[in-house]
Amino acid sequence: MTSGTMPRALLSRALPGSVEETLALLQAGDYVADRALATALFLALKLNRPLFLEGEAGVGKTEVAKVLAGTLGRRLLRLQCYEGLDIASAVYEWNYPRQMIAIRLAEAAGDRDRAALEKDIFARDFLIERPVLQALEPRPEGPPVLLIDELDRADEPFEAFLLEVLSDWQVTVPELGTIRAEEPPLVILTSNRTREIHDALKRRCFYAWVDYPGAARELEILRRKAPGAPERLAAEVVGFVQALRRQDLFKLPGVAETLDWAQALVQLDKLELSPETINDTLGTLLKYQDDIARIQGSEAARILTQVRTELATARLGQEGA
Structure with a gap:
């Protein structure tokens, strides 16, 4: 699911005061x-x-974080994790080129006070702030x-580093000391559960x-x-799609794939599914050839017949009621 541009009236909105208001806030972002x-x-x-969200891709x-930022009028800071992610990419690093220029300029001016120079080049002006450190900065909104x-x-090891941030809302920069947030950021962590996250980090979050x-x-999501x-x-x-998720596939389609498929079918001016249409467009729904080969042909036709039977039965039940 993707969020669109939020109305200006929603900017700088107060946090929801109840579960019902939270539901309404999310619905405002579709x-x-x-x-x-x-x-x-x-x-x-x-x-x-922090809120730790787990689930399939x-x-x-x-989207929860995107919609939350959009509906509340807050800045969204996204840290995309990957193998080898380190503090320099996630939290901060020093601007070494600027530091070298400052050193050269000081030498050219005849400034030989090494202690003063070291203090100058390790000031906040030379610090490149990455998403985690940026999240601790106060903002008017x-x-x-x-x-x-x-x-x-x-x-x-990166998980271990996050313990300080998520416990005390602070980051320690050896050259500057501890930088603390005046107000905690709104933190959303996600995991596709390709590996287990350590209990120490989970304990610091709601789940x-x-x-x-x-x-x-899902039909309501599709309508929106x-x-x-x-x-x-x-x-x-x-x-x-609901029927596919009951199949033994390597990768079951998520809501994102449902939306992609529906939008692709609209572009093809389809008013309903057919076995031929399903066979031609399965690549927008399934992402592994083995899964596509398993569903194409007679299996797709069988599932479609089953779906139409279930929908017809549901309509009859509604008419009878």
Whole structure:
């Protein structure tokens, strides 16, 4: 799910005061959340605790931070994690070229006071602030949203470093001392669970598992994010994706793939699914050839027939009620 540009009226909005207000806040950013996720987010905001979101890729974990920043009018600072991520990329580093220029200029001016020069070149002006340190800086609109995305891709030493940040909202720079946040940032951490995150870090966070949505919620997401999709097409797309998630596939499609598929079908001017259309467009939904080969052909036709039967039965039940 992707968030659009938020109305100016929502800028610098106060934090929600209840779970219901949190649900409304997310809905204002076109994020359809269940109550458990909204409750976890409300408590994290209310008690100044990081929120750790786990779940499969493409279920909307990252989007929570994007929508939160947009609807509250806060700056979003995103730290994309990867193997080998270090403090220089995540927190800060010194601007060595500027320091060297300052040293050369001091030497040219005949300034030989090494202690004073060292103090000058290790001042804040020479510090390059990365997302974690930027998140500790005060801002007129309020603390920013710090998104630490896909933490499971980073190495364990980086997790250990985060303990100081998430416990005391501070970073220690040896040359400058400890830099503390006046107000804690709003921190969202995500993980696709490719490895387990250490308990010490989890204890500092509130936790929520973001699962694949049920059919009704996924249909609502599709209506909000792909409003151009005809109602019949949207219902068949959701039913087909829901059926795929019950298959033994290498990578099940997430909500992001559902939206991609629906938008692709709209561009092809499709009003409903057909076996031929499914076969031609499976690459927007499934990302591994083995999965595509497993579904293409007779299996796609079988699933589509099953989906249409279920939808027809549901319509009859609604008419009977």
